[in-house]
Amino acid sequence: MKRSLLALLCALTAFGVHAADAAKASPKGDAARGQPIASSVCGACHGADGNSQLAANPKLAGQHPEYLLKQMKNFKAADGKQPERVNAIMNGMIAAFDDGQMRDIASYFGSQTQKGETAKNRETIELGQKLYRGGDQTKGLPACAACHGPAGAGIPAQYPRIGGQFAEYTEAQLKAFRDGVRANDPNKMMRMVAIKMTDAEIKAVADYIAGLR
Numbered sequence: 155m156k157r158s159l160l161a162l163l164c165a166l167t168a169f170g171v172h173a174a175d176a177a178k179a180s181p182k183g184d185a186a187r188g189q190p191i192a193s194s195v196c197g198a199c200h201g202a203d204g205n206s207q208l209a210a211n212p213k214l215a216g217q218h219p220e221y222l223l224k225q226m227k228n229f230k231a232a233d234g235k236q237p238e239r240v241n242a243i244m245n246g247m248i249a250a251f252d253d254g255q256m257r258d259i260a261s262y263f264g265s266q267t268q269k270g271e272t273a274k275n276r277e278t279i280e281l282g283q284k285l286y287r288g289g290d291q292t293k294g295l296p297a298c299a300a301c302h303g304p305a306g307a308g309i310p311a312q313y314p315r316i317g318g319q320f321a322e323y324t325e326a327q328l329k330a331f332r333d334g335v336r337a338n339d340p341n342k343m344m345r346m347v348a349i350k351m352t353d354a355e356i357k358a359v360a361d362y363i364a365g366l367r
């Protein structure tokens with residue numbers, strides 16, 4: 155009798171803890187509070203509204219806030235440990251901000267409208283489209299569309315928007331996943347995709363994605 159009461163109490167406490175964790179992870183953040191930080195600090199590289207002008211700096215406008223928040227947390231080194239996503243610039247840039255501020259910034263950039271890039275290479279557009287829509291069954295490469303959506307808009311909260319992004323940035327990320335330099339993808343989802351791709355395929359799909367809406 156005593157034991158079963160204890161078990162019930164334990165179960166209730168565990169439930170309480172889970173509920174609290176979930177509440178901490180999900181609140182929306184305040185775009186109006188995020189805007190001044192986003193435009194002044196982050197805007198220097200990503201553009202005040204998240205539409206970066208330089209291919210090395212990804213566009214953040216219109217990205218899912220959950221994905222933005224996850225990346226910010228991954229860039230931030232937790233108690234002396236190596237950050238989950240390593241990039242000298244971003245590891246430094248994000249260090250000063252706490253979870254609440256990150257959530258506000260994510261909410262701001264997520265609410266902006268992306269000004270998308272265009273595909274530039276006529277010769278590879280067909281290959282890029284084929285890989286994006288259908289993958290390559292002969293080598294077990296899945297279609298990008300399966301997770302990132304037919305128009306590259308992603309599927310919140312797990313799968314980021316990739317359509318309209320700079321081809322150079324997309325190419326660099328795919329190579330980083332392939333080489334294991336970027337390893338913050340849950341269940342190795344992107345590393346298992348990128349490892350099956352040649353340089354030429356990465357270039358083709360990255361260019362196609364730049365023009366995808």
Ligand code: HEC
Pocket residue numbers: 191192195196197198199200210211212213214222223225226240241243244247248251259326
């Ligand atoms: C000095 C330039 C610079 C500044 C300032 C800067 N960033 Fe970045 N940011 C970058 C670069 C470069 C990358 C790409 C990193 C990589 O290649 O992995 C990046 C990547 C990111 C990403 C990942 C995007 C994605 O699609 O995965 C997020 C999120 C981000 N930055 C948020 C911020 C925020 C928030 C701020 C302001 C607090 C900020 N950045 C300030 C240069 C900058």
Ligand code: HEC
Pocket residue numbers: 212224285286296297298299300301302312313314315316324327328338339340343344347359360
């Ligand atoms: C099984 C699902 C899945 C498939 C298939 C997939 N992706 Fe992804 N992709 C993800 C996930 C999940 C992430 C986010 C990783 C993280 O949280 O950092 C991601 C992230 C990315 C990023 C980084 C975005 C950024 O802003 O930094 C790029 C680029 C990308 N994927 C391109 C592709 C391409 C191109 C293909 C097809 C060749 C593809 N993906 C297929 C799940 C998938």
